Structure formats: C-alpha cells, structure tokens
Amino acid sequence: MPPSGVTDGPFVKFEGWDVSGNDLAHYPDLKNNVEKLKSVLLNEPSSLYYAFNTNGWIKSWTVLDSSNFERSPGSTLYVRVQYPGWQFIQGQDSPGNDILQVTDVSVANALMNRIDEIWEDDEENENVAAFNTNGWVKRKVVFPLVGFQEPELTSLHGIYIRTEFRTFNFFPLRDSPGGDIEQDKNAIDDTPALIRSTRDKANGAGFNTNGWIKNQLDIPPTVAAFKSPWQGVYARVCWPDFVYLPGLDSPQNDLKRLTGKQLWELVSAARLNPQVVAFNTNGWLKTDVAEMPSDLGDSTGELGGLYVKRVQASSPRGQQATAVSDRSGESAAEFAVRIALFAMKGTAIVWGKWFISDASVRNEYNLGVKAGSIEILKKVRAGTLTPEVAAQDAFDMRSNWLKQMRRKSSPGGLLVAQALKPTGGTYQKYMDKYANKEYGKDFALLTREQAAVVANKTIEGAGRANPTVTKVMNGLGKFGKGLMVVGAVMSVYSVAVADEWKYELGKQVASWSGAIAGGYIGTGVGMCFGPIGAIAGGIAGGIIGGLPTEGAYSALANWFFGGSSGDSAEDLLEPILNKVRDHVLGRLRRSGKKFYVHQVLAHHMSEIRVNPSKAAKLIADTPSVGQRDSEVLATVVWLMIDGKALPTNAGNPGDLITLMDWAIGNLPQWERLDSNSDTIEIAAGQDYVYQRHTNGQIWLYNESEWVQIDSNRDAVEIAAGNRVLYKRQSNGQLQRYKNGEWVSLDKNSDTVQIAAGGDEIYQRHTNGGIWQYKNGKWVDIDHNGDTVSITASNDGTLYQLHSGGQIWVYSNGEWAMLDNNSDTVEIAASDGNLYQRHNGGNIYHYTGSGWEEIDRNGDTLGIAAGGQNLFQRHQNQIWRYLGSPYSWEQVDTTGANIVDIVTDGNTLYQRHDDGSIWRVFF
Numbered sequence: 001m002p003p004s005g006v007t008d009g010p011f012v013k014f015e016g017w018d019v020s021g022n023d024l025a026h027y028p029d030l031k032n033n034v035e036k037l038k039s040v041l042l043n044e045p046s047s048l049y050y051a052f053n054t055n056g057w058i059k060s061w062t063v064l065d066s067s068n069f070e071r072s073p074g075s076t077l078y079v080r081v082q083y084p085g086w087q088f089i090q091g092q093d094s095p096g097n098d099i100l101q102v103t104d105v106s107v108a109n110a111l112m113n114r115i116d117e118i119w120e121d122d123e124e125n126e127n128v129a130a131f132n133t134n135g136w137v138k139r140k141v142v143f144p145l146v147g148f149q150e151p152e153l154t155s156l157h158g159i160y161i162r163t164e165f166r167t168f169n170f171f172p173l174r175d176s177p178g179g180d181i182e183q184d185k186n187a188i189d190d191t192p193a194l195i196r197s198t199r200d201k202a203n204g205a206g207f208n209t210n211g212w213i214k215n216q217l218d219i220p221p222t223v224a225a226f227k228s229p230w231q232g233v234y235a236r237v238c239w240p241d242f243v244y245l246p247g248l249d250s251p252q253n254d255l256k257r258l259t260g261k262q263l264w265e266l267v268s269a270a271r272l273n274p275q276v277v278a279f280n281t282n283g284w285l286k287t288d289v290a291e292m293p294s295d296l297g298d299s300t301g302e303l304g305g306l307y308v309k310r311v312q313a314s315s316p317r318g319q320q321a322t323a324v325s326d327r328s329g330e331s332a333a334e335f336a337v338r339i340a341l342f343a344m345k346g347t348a349i350v351w352g353k354w355f356i357s358d359a360s361v362r363n364e365y366n367l368g369v370k371a372g373s374i375e376i377l378k379k380v381r382a383g384t385l386t387p388e389v390a391a392q393d394a395f396d397m398r399s400n401w402l403k404q405m406r407r408k409s410s411p412g413g414l415l416v417a418q419a420l421k422p423t424g425g426t427y428q429k430y431m432d433k434y435a436n437k438e439y440g441k442d443f444a445l446l447t448r449e450q451a452a453v454v455a456n457k458t459i460e461g462a463g464r465a466n467p468t469v470t471k472v473m474n475g476l477g478k479f480g481k482g483l484m485v486v487g488a489v490m491s492v493y494s495v496a497v498a499d500e501w502k503y504e505l506g507k508q509v510a511s512w513s514g515a516i517a518g519g520y521i522g523t524g525v526g527m528c529f530g531p532i533g534a535i536a537g538g539i540a541g542g543i544i545g546g547l548p549t550e551g552a553y554s555a556l557a558n559w560f561f562g563g564s565s566g567d568s569a570e571d572l573l574e575p576i577l578n579k580v581r582d583h584v585l586g587r588l589r590r591s592g593k594k595f596y597v598h599q600v601l602a603h604h605m606s607e608i609r610v611n612p613s614k615a616a617k618l619i620a621d622t623p624s625v626g627q628r629d630s631e632v633l634a635t636v637v638w639l640m641i642d643g644k645a646l647p648t649n650a651g652n653p654g655d656l657i658t659l660m661d662w663a664i665g666n667l668p669q670w671e672r673l674d675s676n677s678d679t680i681e682i683a684a685g686q687d688y689v690y691q692r693h694t695n696g697q698i699w700l701y702n703e704s705e706w707v708q709i710d711s712n713r714d715a716v717e718i719a720a721g722n723r724v725l726y727k728r729q730s731n732g733q734l735q736r737y738k739n740g741e742w743v744s745l746d747k748n749s750d751t752v753q754i755a756a757g758g759d760e761i762y763q764r765h766t767n768g769g770i771w772q773y774k775n776g777k778w779v780d781i782d783h784n785g786d787t788v789s790i791t792a793s794n795d796g797t798l799y800q801l802h803s804g805g806q807i808w809v810y811s812n813g814e815w816a817m818l819d820n821n822s823d824t825v826e827i828a829a830s831d832g833n834l835y836q837r838h839n840g841g842n843i844y845h846y847t848g849s850g851w852e853e854i855d856r857n858g859d860t861l862g863i864a865a866g867g868q869n870l871f872q873r874h875q876n877q878i879w880r881y882l883g884s885p886y887s888w889e890q891v892d893t894t895g896a897n898i899v900d901i902v903t904d905g906n907t908l909y910q911r912h913d914d915g916s917i918w919r920v921f922f
Contacts, residue, residue: 176217688723
C-alpha cells in the first residue's frame with residue numbers, strides 16, 4: 001500500500017516515511033528545521049533538488065514509485081510538487097491529446113528537464129501544454145479535469161499544467177481590456193494553440209486564455225479577470241530574428257524614436273529599415289550597438305529592454321546595416337561577430353543582474369565577459385577563428401544560457417552540477433586508480449594529454465557523466481566552451497552568499513572539480529582547465545577563512561585569462577620559489593586568509609634572470625585580474641596547509657588535485673557503508689576497506705556493495721597494505737589476499753600480531769621476535785621480549801613499542817630508539833609522521849629531533865594517522881588535528897559509541913558498537 005501524504009504548500013509531506021539513498025547534500029545544522037530546509041529546495045533550480053527529510057538530507061532522483069518508500073519513525077519526508085512555470089493539480093488528469101510517453105524518468109523535475117531535452121526548438125517546445133506523472137506529455141488540456149486513473153494512487157500523482165512558455169510572458173489571473181483582433185472559441189484555455197495563432201499574425205501582441213488574440217496590451221495588465229492559476233494574459237516578447245535583452249539598452253547611435261508603439265510595431269519598423277541594428281522598448285531605433293550594454297531604467301516597465309537584430313556573418317554588408325559601413329577597418333564579417341558578441345554579453349549581464357546582488361562582484365563578472373569577447377575578436381582578426389563560427393558560437397552560447405535561465409539556475413554552472421553528483425571522495429584516489437590502470441603511474445606524474453584521458457575515464461567510471469550535458473558541451477565551439485565557464489563563476493558565488501556555505505561549497509566544488517577533471521567544459525591551453533581550479537580553490541579559501549572580501553572575488557575574472565603552462569607551480573617558480581613564498585606569507589599574515597592568488601606572466605621569466613629579488617616581488621604583486629601585455633603562464637593559488645604555504649597551478653594535474661582535495665577536504669560528510677552486528681574488526685588500505693565478522697567471514701567493499709572474500713572461523717586478525725589484505729588465524733597461519741586469490745605466507749603458532757604498510761608485511765611473535773617478509777621468505781629483524789606492539793606506516797616504515805614505553809624505528813636495517821616514556825600506550829604513523837598517546841590522554845608528535853605535545857585530553861581513547869592527517873577518538877566523538885599544538889576540529893558528533901577508527905590516506909573509517917561502518921573523505 002503506498003504511503004499517504006499531506007499537501008504542505010509546494011510540498012507533499014510523508015510523516016514517518018523516507019526514501020533511502022539518493023542523497024545530494026546534507027545540512028546537519030538544519031535537522032528538524034523544516035522551514036529552512038524548504039527554503040533550500042525552493043531557492044535551488046528545479047532541476048537539482050527534489051526532496052528532503054527532517055534529518056537534513058537533501059535528495060534527488062529521477063524515478064520514484066511507492067516501492068521506494070520505507071518506514072522511518074521519527075523522520076518525515078517532504079517531496080516538492082510545485083515548480084515555477086507549471087501548476088500541479090493533485091489526483092487529476094486530462095485524458096487524451098498525448099504527444100508521447102516518457103518512460104525513463106517519473107518525477108516532476110526530471111520530466112520537465114526531459115521535455116526541454118526532447119524539444120529544444122522554441123516553437124516545438126511551446127506545443128507542450130502539460131504532462132501527467134505517468135509520463136504522458138500532452139499537446140492540450142481538456143477541462144474539466146477528471147480523476148487520475150492509477151491502481152496504486154499516491155499523493156504524488158496528478159497533472160502538471162504549463163503556465164510559462166519561452167517566447168511569451170505570462171500574467172496570471174489578469175487581463176488587458178481591448179485590442180481584440182479575434183476570438184478562437186475552440187482554443188479557450190488551450191495555450192499552445194493560442195501561441196501559434198498569435199505568432200501567425202504580424203500584429204499579434206498577445207492573447208488571453210479566453211481565446212482572444214490582441215494587437216494591443218497594457219503592460220502590466222491590471223484587471224483581475226480569472227480564477228484558475230493557469231488562466232491569464234500572455235504577452236509576446238520574442239521574435240526569431242531578434243535577440244531580446246530584458247532591462248538593458250545600448251547607449252547612443254539613435255536613428256529616431258517611435259512613440260506609443262506596441263512591440264510588434266517596433267519589430268516591423270526595424271525589419272523594414274536596413275540601417276537599424278537594434279531598438280529599445282522606449283521606441284528608439286539604433287544604427288549600431290555600444291561595446292557593452294547598459295541599464296535601460298524603469299521607464300518601460302517590467303518587459304522593457306533591448307532588441308538586437310540577428311546579423312549573419314555570411315550576408316552582404318549592405319543588407320545588414322548600411323549606417324555603419326564607414327567604420328574604419330571593420331569588415332562585414334567582423335561586424336556580424338561584434339553584434340553576436342554584444343548579444344552574448346547582454347545575456348550574460350542580464351543573468352548577472354538577476355543572480356548577483358553584490359555590485360562589486362557583478363562589475364567584476366562583467367569585466368570577465370568583456371575580456372572574453374575581446375579575445376574572440378582578436379582571434380577573428382588574426383584568422384585563427386572564422387567569423388561564421390565565432391558568430392554562431394556566440395548565439396549558441398547565448399541560447400544555452402537562456403535554457404538555464406529558464407530553469408533559474410546558473411548558466412553552465414548548474415548544468416554541470418545537476419549532472420555530476422559530489423562523490424564525497426578525494427580526486428587523488430579516483431585519479432590514481434585509473435592512471436595506474438592506463439599508464440602504470442599516479443595521476444600527478446602524467447602529461448597533460450594523459451591526464452585528460454584518465455580524467456575522462458574517472459568521471460565515466462564513477463557513473464557521473466550525463467550524456468545530455470556532454471552533448472551540449474560538445475555541441476559548442478571552442479569559443480562557446482571557453483565562455484561556458486562564465487556561468488560557473490556564479491556557482492562559486494552562490495557559495496559566498498549561502499547561509500550554510502559549508503555545505504553549498506561542498507556541493508559546488510565537488511561538482512565543478514569533477515567537471516574540470518572530466519574535460520567537459522572546454523579544451524585547449526588557457527581556456528578553462530587552469531582557471532576553474534584557481535577559482536574553486538581561491539573562493540574556497542576565502543570562505544573557509546571567513547566571508548570572502550574583494551580580494552577573493554578578484555579571482556573571478558580568471559575564467560578568461562587562464563594560463564598556458566602545465567608545469568607545477570613549484571617547478572615554474574623554482575629559481576625564486578622561496579623569495580616568492582616570503583612575499584606571499586607576508587600577505588597571508590596581514591590578511592588572515594588561508595589562500596593568496598597571483599599570476600605568472602611570460603616577461604617575468606626574463607626578469608628572473610636579471611634580478612631575482614625584483615622578479616619575486618613583481619610576481620607576487622601581479623593580481624589575478626586585469627588586462628595583460630604578456631602571456632599568462634599560470635594563475636597560482638597559494639594554500640596554507642599544515643602551517644606551510646604551498647603553491648598550486650591548476651593547469652598542472654598534480655596541483656589541480658591538491659587544490660580540489662584541499663577545498664573538499666574541509667567539508668567532511670559521513671557515509672554509512674554497512675550495519676552488521678557481527679562486525680568485530682575493520683582494516684583499510686589503498687582504496688579498499690575490509691571487515692571481519694565473528695564467524696570468520698571477511699568482506700571487501702567495492703564502492704557499490706560488500707563482497708565476501710573468505711569464511712574461516714579461525715581468522716583472528718586482518719591488516720591491509722597496498723591493495724592487499726593479510727589474515728592471521730588462531731593457529732598462526734598467515735595468508736595474503738591479492739587479485740582475488742588467497743596465498744599462504746607462513747604458519748607459526750607463535751605469531752600474535754601482524755602489521756602491514758605499503759608493500760611490506762611484518763609479524764610479531766610471543767617472544768618479541770619481529771619478522772619481515774622479503775623476496776618470498778621471512779627475515780628475522782629483531783628479538784626483544786619487551787615488545788608489546790608493532791605499527792607500520794603507509795610507506796612501509798616499521799615502529800615498535802615496548803612495555804616500558806620505549807619507541808623504536810626500523811630503518812636501513814637498523815633499529816633506533818626515538819623515546820622512552822612509561823606513559824606511552826599507543827603509537828600511530830603515516831607519511832613520515834609519528835605520534836604517540838599517553839595513558840592520561842596526552843598526544844605527542846615526533847619532530848625529527850624531539851617530541852612536541854599537541855594535545856592533552858583525558859577523554860582520548862585512541863589515535864589513527866593517515867596521509868597528513870591525525871585523528872583522536874573519544875567514546876562518541878572524533879577530532880582532527882589542524883597542524884598546530886592544541887588545535888583540533890571535531891569531525892563527528894553522532895553520539896554513537898565508537899569502538900574503532902582506521903585510516904587510508906585521506907579516508908577515515910569508524911566502527912560503532914552496533915557494527916555499523918562509516919566513511920568520510922578529507
């Protein structure tokens with residue numbers, strides 16, 4: 001029996017129910033804050049979010065039926081049913097008039113998106129009048145509606161009646177008296193038919209849903225005339241041979257003014273006069289456009305704006321605009337490109353005005369748009385880009401932006417965001433996996449060309465690529481791909497203005513870093529591979545250090561400047577690296593930020609050879625925005641990591657990974673991998689996590705499910721190394737699991753502990769003997785009866801702890817004592833770092849010459865090290881070390897009894913006393 005829901009505004013509420021999985025974001029601070037969670041969904045584009053539960057999980061899926069629901073006492077699921085431009089009528093339908101049935105998706109927002117994908121052309125798209133929740137798309141709605149026919153009817157079944165169309169503006173419940181041409185009584189409440197009739201009339205200004213076609217409209221209409229939300233008056237705002245830029249104008253170049261005219265009259269006048277390039281809704285006909293659009297003002301109401309002719313680059317100049325034929329040095333083709341770029345810039349600015357509230361940010365955004373257009377004109381004049389391609393790309397780009405604006409989302413930015421769900425993982429992990437498979441080496445060691453191949457495979461392998469998005473991207477020329485990143489700026493901007501910026505940041509950075517890595521947003525040096533990384537990293541740093549200031553926003557224009565060097569930032573700056581670092585550190589200390597962005601230009605290289613000190617200051621002082629008289633080699637983002645300033649060039653694969661992981665690493669979100677009360681031990685190494693049960697079963701997690709790899713009741717211990725697992729049995733049998741097979745390595749009843757790290761495996765005997773497996777045999781490396789435990793770092797380095805508290809390290813065949821303190825009860829090591837825990841909760845870090853106390857807390861029960869991270873476990877809390885003494889952040893507050901934590905590089909796992917296993921990436 002399907003669950004029963006209750007309408008709650010634009011949502012249907014299912015109390016005591018949930019749909020597991022399909023989580024897109026988590027807002028733990030908003031748990032049970034229903035109104036705030038509602039606002040999260042309502043303020044997001046319709047194509048991205050679909051539902052939430054009162055535990056703070058935001059959800060999105062494309063297929064949903066009653067079988068997906070499961071009881072969840074104490075939790076309530078809210079599913080959004082009302083969306084802009086569509087009116088949902090619950091439990092009702094309109095039989096017949098079906099165009100086709102969409103069968104691959106079933107939820108409302110997915111069906112809306114599918115309609116836009118199937119009918120991309122405006123006229124064809126406007127033939128769609130409605131759809132029902134069984135996927136039937138309809139050309140007409142017949143009233144009165146009838147009850148929805150469905151064997152298992154739910155509160156989510158019904159019909160969606162369309163109210164917003166691409167080329168007309170809807171004024172619900174209103175009418176404009178007079179101006180009637182004729183009434184089509186057969187088309188009453190048939191909006192698509194009335195749109196077609198109005199388009200067919202040269203003097204068609206609009207229509208009302210009573211079937212009256214009108215040649216004159218009052219804007220806005222003021223007469224209340226209708227009762228149903230899908231009824232009202234529609235005003236025509238688009239014509240196929242003009243680009244409409246609402247709210248904008250082009251100053252000067254006025255030919256004459258026509259007053260008191262309807263839009264269709266201004267269109268006719270502009271068509272008849274070959275001198276006219278554009279007109280505004282104040283009636284001014286124009287012979288040319290300015291370099292950048294300007295605001296029109298409020299004089300013409302809410303539909304006021306500028307209309308620009310679509311000029312074809314291949315048409316004779318005289319047929320386009322004879323009034324500008326005397327422009328010095330400008331060919332007809334260049335003129336067409338300039339007009340197309342103006343239209344594109346206008347669309348970008350309209351979107352910026354719509355979404356960006358901060359004036360300084362909006363100005364910077366506009367500068368970026370302008371800079372990108374200048375670059376295209378240069379390419380046309382240099383002959384590297386044909387005018388026809390440039391003009392078409394500009395219009396294609398504009399069309400794509402409009403498509404996204406209709407969904408009230410970032411043009412480009414959220415197009416990708418809706419297709420690439422954040423995995424929550426570090427990209428190093430995924431990249432290295434495919435890099436080793438393809439080329440036998442880690443991602444950071446690849447060439448730019450190899451990196452592109454691997455990155456694409458990574459995205460595809462993760463199942464996050466959306467064919468529709470890829471098609472849109474591939475359909476754009478290089479210019480369009482390059483300018484696509486302008487829209488991405490605002491996905492980053494949305495982070496800055498979001499109340500819960502941490503979660504917004506995680507969503508946006510993860511989405512965009514995946515898009516960058518996958519190469520879905522442009523190709524070629526300097527177009528966007530580098531700048532996107534710099535933006536994401538820079539803005540992330542600004543937000544993490546506090547709300548971004550102008551300095552953080554100045555990075556926005558990097559979308560258009562890029563960088564041609566694929567070298568790492570350290571290699572690029574190598575001769576003067578420390579000198580530049582000193583300048584950067586000074587700026588970081590003064591600003592209190594955790595990042596600093598600057599650019600390296602080609603002429604800096606010659607300055608380095610002449611005067612290194614001067615060059616270092618010059619480079620550090622070169623801002624990340626502005627006109628350049630020299631080639632941009634790199635946009636360098638300095639990150640504060642573990643108290644050190646690290647330079648990154650996002651054009652370098654290794655640096656890009658560092659940048660992305662740094663941003664994502666500040667936003668841990670826990671994911672439950674399993675819940676089995678039989679679990680008594682977990683182990684992790686090189687992308688794999690394992691669990692051992694009380695009955696001896698051993699399971700491997702393969703990123704989608706747990707796979708059983710062994711079942712032996714004698715198993716008493718497991719240890720993970722470099723993509724291998726080791727198992728110790730009660731009789732001393734020691735086995736290795738690799739590539740799907742178990743191999744016996746030893747059988748010694750004296751063995752009481754095993755330790756694995758990297759490619760090394762060690763065992764400890766009851767008498768204190770320590771043995772290392774080398775070249776197919778066991779080598780005795782120590783005998784000491786005081787040894788109580790051994791620990792192997794991820795690089796294979798071995799440490800041992802004695803009963804008296806002595807800590808020893810094994811290196812180059814020799815043992816060296818590092819400490820002697822009877823309070824020591826635990827050691828942990830990773831990436832050359834060694835830590836110890838005392839019985840009073842004190843934690844120490846080995847500096848290479850001594851020990852530094854980094855915490856003192858009697859609640860500490862255990863420590864774990866992985867990558868550059870150190871964690872401490874309390875009974876129901878986990879804390880992460882931030883790099884300076886006594887500086888820790890809490891990364892878990894589940895309140896559950898935590899019995900174990902293990903790490904694998906930057907991945908942390910925890911096991912609860914109920915057997916559940918949880919994972920988070922740093």
